[in-house]
Amino acid sequence: MARAPTTFDPFNAVAEPKRRQLLEVLGTNELAVNDLVEQLGWTQPMVSKHLGVLKTVGLVSERRVGRQRLYRVNAEALKPIYDWVTPFEQMWNARYERLDQILQNMQKEQKNVSTK
Amino acid sequence: MARAPTTFDPFNAVAEPKRRQLLEVLGTNELAVNDLVEQLGWTQPMVSKHLGVLKTVGLVSERRVGRQRLYRVNAEALKPIYDWVTPFEQMWNARYERLDQILQNMQKEQKNVSTK
DNA sequence: TTGACATATTCCCATATTGGAATATAATAT
DNA sequence: ATATTATATTCCAATATGGGAATATGTCAA
Numbered sequence: 001m002a003r004a005p006t007t008f009d010p011f012n013a014v015a016e017p018k019r020r021q022l023l024e025v026l027g028t029n030e031l032a033v034n035d036l037v038e039q040l041g042w043t044q045p046m047v048s049k050h051l052g053v054l055k056t057v058g059l060v061s062e063r064r065v066g067r068q069r070l071y072r073v074n075a076e077a078l079k080p081i082y083d084w085v086t087p088f089e090q091m092w093n094a095r096y097e098r099l100d101q102i103l104q105n106m107q108k109e110q111k112n113v114s115t116k
Numbered sequence: 117m118a119r120a121p122t123t124f125d126p127f128n129a130v131a132e133p134k135r136r137q138l139l140e141v142l143g144t145n146e147l148a149v150n151d152l153v154e155q156l157g158w159t160q161p162m163v164s165k166h167l168g169v170l171k172t173v174g175l176v177s178e179r180r181v182g183r184q185r186l187y188r189v190n191a192e193a194l195k196p197i198y199d200w201v202t203p204f205e206q207m208w209n210a211r212y213e214r215l216d217q218i219l220q221n222m223q224k225e226q227k228n229v230s231t232k
Numbered sequence: 233t234t235g236a237c238a239t240a241t242t243c244c245c246a247t248a249t250t251g252g253a254a255t256a257t258a259a260t261a262t
Numbered sequence: 263a264t265a266t267t268a269t270a271t272t273c274c275a276a277t278a279t280g281g282g283a284a285t286a287t288g289t290c291a292a
Binding site for chain 2: 280
């Protein structure tokens with residue numbers, strides 16, 4: 001069995017660095033394909049292909065205006081990633097808290113040593 | 117060019133649902149391979165292979181005790197994902213804020229209507 | 233030393249990938 | 263109608279994938 005398709009879920013879609021970059025460039029704006037071609041410096045078909053994947057997964061929405069297609073980030077489709085990774089954030093924060101405690105203990109001990 | 121290897125970065129490593137599941141089962145615990153085999157119900161080689169990918173990317177650390185190998189999540193390796201996805205969170209929260217404002221405005225207008 | 237246990241590695245297959253080049257589609261302007 | 267502009271799609275190659283089965287490695291116990 002091969003790896004799950006990139007059109008399967010946001011995790012797979014966003015595993016590709018170029019698609020993350022594309023989403024970053026889009027940001028909160030609504031841009032046409034050629035705007036993205038210009039800002040990213042990629043070929044037009046490459047931009048269109050990556051947009052296609054992002055659209056299939058629902059990470060971008062498309063609006064047709066004349067012969068242009070305007071794309072916009074649909075940030076809510078990133079929520080599964082946010083929701084999955086957030087609980088782990090407590091693990092490194094917990095470590096920092098522990099680190100803080102360790103540092104505080106070290107200060108106390110130094111105090112004890114110096115005042116003794 | 118093929119897709120970037122799963123051992124390339126945490127985004128690619130975590131794109132595979134089974135590896136996310138494995139990290140979830142590990143959680144804050146330190147477990148041996150056989151514990152994971154039991155809890156996940158996968159074959160032992162499959163568990164070892166996924167652990168291998170996670171270890172290459174630095175998402176788990178390994179400690180050898182006797183003939184066992186104890187694995188633990190290295191949550192900090194998930195920070196790039198957290199850092200990348202977090203800014204987008206404001207986009208859907210902003211929408212909710214806007215929604216809140218709209219709802220508040222609706223209430224005000226209703227008040228105006230009823231008190232007039 | 234030999235056997236049992238815990239884990240990792242290798243080999244194979246079917247499948248999906250990304251990028252490049254070429255081409256197709258769709259909408260507007262002349 | 264035709265040319266031009268904007269975008270999408272198709273075809274190709276090289277490569278990496280995850281699962282299954284079999285096997286190798288490493289560690290302890292008798």
